[in-house]
Structure formats: structure tokens, C-alpha cells
Amino acid sequence: MKVGLVGYGKMGQAIEKILIAKGHSISKIINIDNIDGIKAINPENTDVVIEFTAPESALHNIKAVLTNKVPVVSGSTGWLDHYSEVVDFCNQQGAGFFYASNYSLGVNIFFKLNEQLAKMMNGQNYESSMIEIHHTQKLDAPSGTAITLAEGLIANNDSKTKWVNKNSNNPEELEIISERVDPAPGTHEITYSSVVDTIKISHEAHSREGFAQGAVLAAEFMAGKKGIYSMDDLLQL
Template identity: 65%
Template sequence: MKIGLVGYGKMGKAIEQILIERGHEVSKIVNIDSPSVLQEISPENTDVVIEFTAPESAFNNISTCLTNSVPVVSGSTGWLDQFPEVERIVEENKVGFFYASNYSLGVNIFFKLNEYLAKLMKGHDYNASIVEIHHTQKLDAPSGTAISLAEGMMSQMTEKTGWVNEETSDVSKIGIVSERIENVPGTHDVTYESEVDTIKISHVAHSRKGFAMGAVLAAEWLHGKEGVFSMNDLLEL
């Protein structure tokens, strides 16, 4: 396949290495120094784009590719208030779009475990919280993965009415604490705490390779499909 990379930071470079190892061609590379290359991406030279960029540029990158009828796999976070517009563009252009806040197989299993635990915890008066730790280059907080975890918890626990990006004593809210530490690929801890005990589940990434591989697998899977998809579709979770 001919795959374009929109975003060429550490994640983009990790994805490029896996693409080459799996026999794919990197058709175009768009980075902060070459934004005009985005306009060159078309179905004639690119089968799928993999996009990992900053929150402020993600929507423009995604919508430009989709409008040009090029399928997109995106892992960018911090732009999801514009997701309905992306869905409209996908339908209008009959193209494929794949989004995940985290492409790690382990994290997506962790999402399901998190929802199951939240279902068991419903109505038992525990304070629920999340701590997410990432490298200092990650610009958005909380992480998209932490938000997905909080939303999964709220889907099972009607007593949790929202999340806040700080510690909180309000038992109706899920507190998310964001920490940025050099060279940490990604750690997420979900904790339920009461006066008598604490229950905790964790996911710790050891490198970016798991995220990069998941994005490449998503691009291979998306080729030739129309519609909006997620890791639940790819992994049949």
C-alpha cells in the first residue's frame, strides 16, 4: 500500500519504520516544515493517510484528506468537538475514517476491562479517579485515553455525571490528574477509593511501538472501506 504520514514527530517516525518493515511505501510526509505537501495528497498517490498531529491542526489535516477522497487513520486528540463535522465529510465523500484515542491492543483491552469494573462498582459509593502520565512533548491534557476511560466509566455508572482535570472530592465527578515526565510513553491508572479500601487497575506502555503497530494495522484494515470506524471494529471487541 501507499501510505501518507501527516505528522512526523516521534510517533510518525515509529510508524514509518513499521510501514517499511511490512513492505508498504511511504507516499507523502507532511510535517511542520512542509505543510503544503498536504495539498498534494490524492487517491492517485496515496491509499490511506495516517495522521498524528497537534490538536490545533488535526481537524484541518483530517478534513482536507477526506475531502480529497483519501481515507484517514487518526490518533490525534483534543479536536473531538468537531467529530460530527468529520462524520458529515465522510458520508458526503463516501470515504473511510478510522479514529482511536489509543492504538495499543493492550489499551483497548484495558478499555473493556475498565468498563466491566465500572459496572461492578456502580452504586457502591467509591470515589473514582484517573492518573495519566505522558512524555513532556504531549501538548494536550488530559490525554484522549484518559477521557475515553472516564467516558467508559460514566457509561456504566449513572451516579458519575462528568470528569474534571484535577483531583476532586466530589463523588459525582471523576477526577483526572495529568502529569508530564520526560520519556514516559504512557501510563494510565484507574482508582476506586473508599474509607475502607482501594481498587486499582493500570496500563503501562513500555514504548511507542505498540501504538505505531496498531495504527498501521488500522490503515491496512481501512483500505477500501467507507464509513467511520474504531478499534472495536478492527479488534471485534
Template identity: 50%
Template sequence: MNIAILGYGKMGKIIEKMATERGHSVPLKVGREGFVASDLDDIDVAIDFSLPSVAFENITACLKAGVPVVSGTTGWLEKKPEVEALCKEVNGSFLYASNFSLGVNLFFALNKHLANLMNPHDYRASMLEVHHTQKLDAPSGTAITLAEDLIDNSDSLSSWKLVEKNEDAEKGELPIRAERVDPTPGTHVINYSSEIDDIEIKHTAHNRNGFALGAVIAAEFLFENPGIQTMNNVLGLN
């Protein structure tokens, strides 16, 4: 495949390395200079890891040009319904994930299952996420996905709250603590605590390679499977 990388920062460079190792070409790499529709003429799939301020424009430009697009950019999701509507309108292909790591997506599935198991029992849930100091959003997109899935499978929680300590959350709020420590690529911990014991699940990334590899695998899947897709579809978790 010919892959366009939209957002050629640290992650974009690792994605390029993973893509070429898997036999793909990367003829278009877009940094701050942007691109025009004609740049996409020979592109099979675009992978967007840009900034929240330009992600929506990048994605819609790809869809209008008939190019399937995989997006891992967070911070623009209030416009995601518009993207999905456009994708259906132009019969395009789109896949968004807050995290493309195959391990994290398995962790998402485990988190949902554990939330269901814990729901009838008297435990207080909380979350900790740790990233490097260049991480702009807090909590992370991955943490928000984990929180939303946990809340959807809990009768006692209705929202999440970013806190400095767990006690700052009210009843019905899932407390999320976000720490920024270099050189952490990403750690997410879900804890269930009672007076008797604690139950905890944890995912720790050792580097960014897993995120990049997952994005390339998602692009390969989307190229062969048009429409609006998810990482659950990529991994066969549905």
C-alpha cells in the same frame, strides 16, 4: 499499501518504521510544510498524527480526495461531527482513536466492564495519568476516553475534573490527576477506593511502538473496511 504520514515527528517516524516492516510504502511524509491534494494521488491510506491546529484540515483534505484517513491527533474533537458528516457525504472512510495501542483498547473494554461491576457498590473512583513532559494536552485523550466510558457506566458520576489531589473533586465528579514525568510514554490507572479496600486496574506503555503498530493495523483494516470505523471494530470487540 501506499501510506501518507501527516505529522512527521517522533510518532510519525515510528509509524513509518512499523509500516515498512509490515511491507507497506510511505511515499508521502508531511511535516510543517503541509501538502496539496495532488500529493495524495497515489496514496491508499493517510495516517494523521499532526497538531490540533491542522488535523481538521488534513482529515477533510484526505476525505475530499477520496483517501481513507486514520487519525490519532487529539485536541480538535469539537469538529469531529463535521468530519463524520463529510465522510458520509463523500462516501469516505475515517477512523479516529484517542489511543491506537492494542493493549490500551483492550484496557478501554476492561474499564467499561469494571465500571459496570462496581456501579452498585460504594466505592469512589479516581484516575491517574502520567506522560512525558512534551505531552501538550492534560488530561490525555486516552484519559478522557477512559473517563467518559467510566461515567457512562456509572449512576453516581456525571462529569470529570482535572485536579491536583482527588479531594478537589465534588460529589458526582471523577477526579483525574495528570502528571508529566520524563521519559514516561504513558501510564493510566483507574482506582476504586473504599474504607475497606481498593481495586485498581493499570496500563503502562513501555515505549511508543504499540501506538504506532496499532495505527498501521488500523490503516490496514480501514483500507479493507470502508466507512466510519473504530478500534473496537478493528479488534472485534463489538
């Protein structure tokens, strides 16, 4: 499989190592220094693109690749206000798009655990909150993973109607506290507190390798595909 990398930071480099170890080849590496080269990515030279870039450039990069009908696997966060726009654009182009806020198998299991616990805690007089901790180079807050967790909790628990990225005294708001500390690949903790006890679930990443492995699996899954996909499709959790 010929894979293009759009974004060549620490995550892109970790993905490259796994791709090569699995026998795949790197067709293009696009970063801030050669961003115009993204226009040269096409089905003749690339089977799929893995895109991990900054929030302010992700939308442009994704659309640029989809325009040339190459499937995109994106892990960029901080741009999801435009997600429906990308879905519509992808379908118009007859291309393929795979998005996940987190590609770790463990985190995706944690997503399901979070939803189930939220259902169990519904109506039980517990106050829920969340904390997420990442390295100082992470530009967006809260993390995409935290947002996915928050949306899963809110959809399954009537006590919260929205999330906020700050301390809150509004009982209908789920507060997400974001901390940026080095080194910290990523920790997410959800707490339910009452006057009698506290229940917590958490996930702590030890390295970027788990995220990178999941992104490569998604790229292998997407080669030759059209349409919109997610980790639920890949893992069938």
C-alpha cells in the same frame, strides 16, 4: 500499500519503520515545513493516510485529506469537540475515516476491562478517580485515552456524571489528574477507594511501538474502505 504520513514526529517515524518493515511504501510525508503538500495527496498516489498531528491542526489536516477521497487513520487527540463534524464531512465526501484515542491492543483491552469494572462497582460506595502520566512533549491534557476511559466509566457507573481535569470535591465529578514527566510513553491508572480498601487497575506503555503497530493495522484495514470505523471494528473486542 502506499501510505501517506501526515505528521512526522516520534510517532510518525515509528509508524514509518513498521510500514517499511512490512513491505509498504511511503507516498508522502507531510509535516509543518511542507503542509501545503497535503493537497497533493489523492487516490492515484496514496491508498491511505495516517495522521498524527497537534490538536490545533488535526481538524484541518483530516478534512484536507478526506476532501480528496483518501481514507484517513487518525490518532491525534485534543480536537474531539469537532468529531461529529468530521464524521458528517467524511460521509458527505464519500470517504473513509478511522479514529482511535489509542491504537495499542493492550489499551483497547484495558478500555473493556474499565467498563466492566465500572459496572461491577456501581452502587458499591467506592469513590473513583484517575491519574494519567505522559512525557512533557504531549500537548493536550487529559490524554485522549484518559477521556475514553472516563467516558467508559461514567457510562457504566451512576456515581459520576462528568469528568474534570483537576482535583474535585464534587462527588459527581470524576477527577483526572494529569502529570507530564520524562520519559513516560503513557500510564493510566483508575482507582476505586472506600473506607475499608482500595482497588486499582492500570496500564503502562513501555514504548511507542505498540501504538504504531496498531495504527499500521488500522491503515491496512482501511485501504479501499468508506465510512466511519474504530478499534472495535478492527479488533472486534
